[in-house]
Amino acid sequence: MTRKTTTLTFFPTDITYHIKDGKAVITLFGRTTDGTQICILDDTFEPYFTVVGGTEEELLALKQDSAHVTRVEKTTRNLNETPTDCFHVFVDLPKSVPLIKDLAREKEYDCYEFDILFTRRYLIDRNLTPLVETIAEAERIPSKNKVETYLAKKITQHRTNTLTKPRALALDIETYNPDNKLNSKQNPILMVGLYGDDFTRVITWKDWPKRSDYVEVCASEADMLKRTVELIEQYAPDMLVGYFTDGFDFPYLSERAKHHKLELPLGLDNSPLEILGRSEKEAKICGIPHIDLFKFVRRVIARSLKTDSYSLDAVSKELLGAQKLPVDMNALFKLWDEPTSELDVFAQYNLQDCKLTYDLFHKLLPTLLAFVRLIHLPPFDINRMAYSMLVEWYLIVLASRQGEIIPRKPGYNTESSRIKDRIQGAFVYEPKPGLYSGIAVFDYRSLYPSIIASHNISRGTVNCSCCTDGPTIETDRGTFRYCQKRKGLFARTISNLILVRADIKKQLKKNKDPFLAAQSEALKVLANSFYGYMGFAPARFYCIECAESTTAWARHYIHQAIDTAKSRGFQVLYSDTDSVFLLLEKKTKEDALKLMEEINEKLPGLMELDYEGYYPSGIFVSVKAGEGGAKKKYALLSETGDLKIKGFETVRRNTSYIAKDCQERVLEIVLKERDTEKAKQYVRSIIDGLRKNTIPLDKLIIRTQLTKDTDKYASVGPHVAVAQRMKARGDSAGAGTIVKYIVVKGKGKIRDKVKLPDEATQDEYDGEYYITNQVIPAVERIFAVLGISEEDLAGTAGQSSLSSW
DNA sequence: ATTATCCGGGG
DNA sequence: GTGTACGGATAAT
Numbered sequence: 001m002t003r004k005t006t007t008l009t010f011f012p013t014d015i016t017y018h019i020k021d022g023k024a025v026i027t028l029f030g031r032t033t034d035g036t037q038i039c040i041l042d043d044t045f046e047p048y049f050t051v052v053g054g055t056e057e058e059l060l061a062l063k064q065d066s067a068h069v070t071r072v073e074k075t076t077r078n079l080n081e082t083p084t085d086c087f088h089v090f091v092d093l094p095k096s097v098p099l100i101k102d103l104a105r106e107k108e109y110d111c112y113e114f115d116i117l118f119t120r121r122y123l124i125d126r127n128l129t130p131l132v133e134t135i136a137e138a139e140r141i142p143s144k145n146k147v148e149t150y151l152a153k154k155i156t157q158h159r160t161n162t163l164t165k166p167r168a169l170a171l172d173i174e175t176y177n178p179d180n181k182l183n184s185k186q187n188p189i190l191m192v193g194l195y196g197d198d199f200t201r202v203i204t205w206k207d208w209p210k211r212s213d214y215v216e217v218c219a220s221e222a223d224m225l226k227r228t229v230e231l232i233e234q235y236a237p238d239m240l241v242g243y244f245t246d247g248f249d250f251p252y253l254s255e256r257a258k259h260h261k262l263e264l265p266l267g268l269d270n271s272p273l274e275i276l277g278r279s280e281k282e283a284k285i286c287g288i289p290h291i292d293l294f295k296f297v298r299r300v301i302a303r304s305l306k307t308d309s310y311s312l313d314a315v316s317k318e319l320l321g322a323q324k325l326p327v328d329m330n331a332l333f334k335l336w337d338e339p340t341s342e343l344d345v346f347a348q349y350n351l352q353d354c355k356l357t358y359d360l361f362h363k364l365l366p367t368l369l370a371f372v373r374l375i376h377l378p379p380f381d382i383n384r385m386a387y388s389m390l391v392e393w394y395l396i397v398l399a400s401r402q403g404e405i406i407p408r409k410p411g412y413n414t415e416s417s418r419i420k421d422r423i424q425g426a427f428v429y430e431p432k433p434g435l436y437s438g439i440a441v442f443d444y445r446s447l448y449p450s451i452i453a454s455h456n457i458s459r460g461t462v463n464c465s466c467c468t469d470g471p472t473i474e475t476d477r478g479t480f481r482y483c484q485k486r487k488g489l490f491a492r493t494i495s496n497l498i499l500v501r502a503d504i505k506k507q508l509k510k511n512k513d514p515f516l517a518a519q520s521e522a523l524k525v526l527a528n529s530f531y532g533y534m535g536f537a538p539a540r541f542y543c544i545e546c547a548e549s550t551t552a553w554a555r556h557y558i559h560q561a562i563d564t565a566k567s568r569g570f571q572v573l574y575s576d577t578d579s580v581f582l583l584l585e586k587k588t589k590e591d592a593l594k595l596m597e598e599i600n601e602k603l604p605g606l607m608e609l610d611y612e613g614y615y616p617s618g619i620f621v622s623v624k625a626g627e628g629g630a631k632k633k634y635a636l637l638s639e640t641g642d643l644k645i646k647g648f649e650t651v652r653r654n655t656s657y658i659a660k661d662c663q664e665r666v667l668e669i670v671l672k673e674r675d676t677e678k679a680k681q682y683v684r685s686i687i688d689g690l691r692k693n694t695i696p697l698d699k700l701i702i703r704t705q706l707t708k709d710t711d712k713y714a715s716v717g718p719h720v721a722v723a724q725r726m727k728a729r730g731d732s733a734g735a736g737t738i739v740k741y742i743v744v745k746g747k748g749k750i751r752d753k754v755k756l757p758d759e760a761t762q763d764e765y766d767g768e769y770y771i772t773n774q775v776i777p778a779v780e781r782i783f784a785v786l787g788i789s790e791e792d793l794a795g796t797a798g799q800s801s802l803s804s805w
Numbered sequence: 806a807t808t809a810t811c812c813g814g815g816g
Numbered sequence: 817g818t819g820t821a822c823g824g825a826t827a828a829t
Contacts, residue, residue, distance in 0.1 A: 120818095280822085
C-alpha cells in the first residue's frame with residue numbers, strides 16, 4: 001500500500017491538467033537536475049472563481065447537469081483596491097466554471113476570475129514559476145507516459161536556479177511547391193530537418209546522387225512522418241523550436257498525417273500534436289513547449305530590431321550575422337520529380353534553416369527566460385503574448401498574490417466605448433528652423449513610469465474617499481486626486497520594477513551576464529508599457545483617468561523645466577514629451593548642469609531630469625521647404641563627432657542610397673565644418689557625377705515594397721512595372737516582395753524607363769531623374785535653412801525651373 | 806485627418 | 817480550453 005516518497009529537484013517546462021476519477025489533476029513536465037525527464041502530478045488543486053454577492057446557501061445550490069458547486073469559502077479580497085467580502089466558489093471540474101458562472105450571473109451576483117485558466121491559477125496560487133528549480137516530495141506511480149511519473153505530496157520553490165540550458169531541438173520542413181502553391185492537402189512534405197546539440201538530420205523519402213551524410217531516406221512520406229516522431233522522442237528535447245512553425249510547419253505536418261490516417265503522438269503523454277485556434281494558429285505538444293520564434297520576434301523583439309521584415313533570413317542576418325542558403329525555390333519541385341545531385345542543395349538549405357533557428361533560439365533565450373521569471377507563466381504562453389498581455393499578466397499575478405480580485409475583460413460594448421476615449425498627448429515646443437551652436441539636451445528619465453510611481457497613480461487610488469485634500473491634476477477629463485494614504489497597485493508595481501532594475505543594473509556593472517542584461521531590458525520595457533496599457537481598450541485594468549493624469553503631469557513637468565530654464569536666461573530651442581533642448585549662447589555647460597540640479601530639487605519621488613548631452617552644433621529643418629514648424633526633423637553633432645539624425649528619410653521607401661548618402665554628407669559638412677559653400681559644391685559634384693554617369697550603379701537602386709499582387713494595382717507605377725518585368729522573366733513578385741529597380745534614360749513615363757539592377761548598365765541610368773527626384777528633394781530643406789535656393793544649389797540661378805537643365 | 810482592410814511568415 | 821489576436825501600413829471615405 002505505502003510507496004516510497006522521494007525528493008525530486010527539477011525544472012518544470014510545461015504544465016497541463018487531465019481528468020482522473022472525476023477530478024482535475026495538474027500535470028507538470030520537466031527535467032531533473034540530473035537530466036531525467038519526468039512528470040509530476042498534483043491532485044490537490046480545486047477549480048474556483050470569485051463571487052461578490054449572494055449567500056453561501058444560494059451559491060452551493062447552483063447546478064447544471066453534472067456541473068456543480070463542491071464548496072464555498074467566505075473570504076475578504078480587494079475589489080478595485082478596496083477590501084470587500086466575497087466568496088470563492090469551488091466547482092467539480094474546470095469546465096464547470098463557465099457554466100456555474102452563468103447561473104450565478106443570472107441571479108445578478110458579481111462574478112470574477114472565471115476566465116483565469118486552471119493551470120495559470122495553479123501557478124499563481126501555489127507561487128510557482130516555470131523553468132525555476134522546484135523541489136517535489138513525491139512517489140513514483142505507474143503510468144503510460146513516455147517519462148517517469150510521480151504523484152506529488154508537496155511542491156516548493158526557492159527561486160534560485162533557472163533552466164538556462166534547456167535541451168533544444170529545431171525543426172523545419174520543405175514541401176512540394178509547384179507554381180508557388182502552398183497546399184497541405186495536395187502537396188507532400190519532402191524533407192524534415194532537425195538540428196540540436198550534436199545532432200543534425202534531414203529526413204526525406206527519395207534518394208539522389210551524392211547526398212549529404214546527414215540525410216536519411218525513408219520509403220514514403222508516411223514513413224518519414226513516423227520517423228520524425230521517433231527521432232524527436234529519442235532526442236527528448238525540453239523545447240521544440242521553429243520559425244513560423246505555429247502557422248506553417250506543424251499545421252502542415254498535422255494535415256499530412258491526417259492525409260495518411262496517421263497520428264503524430266509527440267506528446268509526453270502520447271497525445272497527438274494539436275493545432276489550436278482559428279485565424280492565428282498555435283501548435284501544441286503536451287509536455288514539450290513549442291517555441292515559435294517568429295511570434296516572439298514579431299511581438300516582443302521587433303521594436304529593438306532595425307529590420308522591417310521578420311523573415312528568418314532578415315532576422316538571422318541582423319541578430320546572428322548569418323543567412324539562409326540562397327536557392328531558387330521554384331527549382332525544388334522540378335528536382336524532386338527528377339532527382340539529381342542538385343537536390344542535395346535543398347537538404348543543405350533545410351538544415352541551414354534549422355541551424356539558424358537553433359542559434360536564434362539561444363540568442364533570444366535570455367529574453368524569453370527573463371519574461372518567464374517575471375511573469376510566472378509557462379514559456380509556451382510567454383512566447384505568444386503581445387506586450388499588452390505581458391503587462392496584463394504581470395499585473396494579474398502580482399495583484400492576485402496581493403489579494404486583489406482580477407477585473408473582468410471588457411465586453412464588446414465597453415470596449416467600443418473605450419475606443420472613443422481620447423487622451424490629450426504630450427507637449428511639443430516646435431523649434432524655429434535654423435542652424436544653431438551650443439545645444440544642451442536634458443530629458444526626464446523614464447518619465448511616464450516615474451510619474452505613475454511618484455504620484456501614486458492607480459485605478460484604486462484615483463479620487464479616493466479617504467483623503468479629500470492633497471495635490472490634484474487638471475485634465476480635459478476633469479480634476480483628479482490620488483490617495484495619500486494607501487499605495488496603489490500600479491504605483492507599487494511600477495516602483496518595484498524600477499527598483500529591481502536599478503539593482504540588476506548594479507550587478508550588471510560587475511558581471512556582463514546576458515541573462516541579467518535581458519532581465520534589465522525586460523523590466524524596462526514592462527515599465528514603459530504601463531502607460532499605454534492603462535489606456536488600452538481591451539485591458540482588464542483599464543484606467544483612462546490614470547492615463548490622462550499621466551500625460552497631464554508630464555506636460556506639467558516639461559513646462560516646469562522650460563519655465564525654470566527661461567527664468568535663468570536660457571533660450572529654449574525645442575522640446576518634445578520628455579526632453580528639452582537649450583541654446584547655451586553665452587552660458588556654459590556648468591550653468592546648464594546647475595540648472596538641472598535646481599529643477600531636480602523640486603521633483604517628487606523617483607522623478608529625475610537627466611543630462612543627455614552637449615552638442616556643439618545642430619540644425620533644425622522644416623518639414624515643408626521654406627515654412628516653419630519643424631517637428632522632429634533635426635540633426636545634432638556630438639562632442640565626439642558623431643551625427644545624430646532624427647526624422648530625415650531613410651533608405652526604405654522609394655529612396656536611393658545616393659540620396660541618403662548625399663543628405664548625410666551635407667549634414668556632416670554643415671555641422672562639422674560649418675562650410676555652406678563646401679556643402680553646395682559637394683551637391684554640385686554629385687549632380688555632375690549623375691550627369692556624367694560616374695556614380696556607381698548600386699547607389700541608384702530604388703526599393704519599394706509591393707502592397708498587393710501586380711494585377712490588383714489600378715495604376716501601374718514604376719514598382720509595379722518592375723514586378724511585371726520580374727514575373728516575365730520567371731522570378732516571383734507578389735504582395736510583400738521588395739522590388740529593386742533603376743530608372744534609365746528613355747522616353748515616356750517613369751514606368752517605361754525602369755530596369756532591374758542586373759539588367760541596367762552604368763551608362764544608361766537617367767541622371768536627371770535622380771537629380772530632380774532623389775538628390776534635390778533630400779537636401780533642399782537643409783539648404784533652405786541656410787538661405788540657399790534650389791536654383792542656386794544646382795548652379796542654375798536665373799533659369800526658370802529645374803526641368804530646364 | 807480618420808477609418809477600414811490587408812497582411813505578415815512559411816515553400 | 818475556466819481563452820485569444822495584433823500591430824503596422826496602406827487604401828478608402
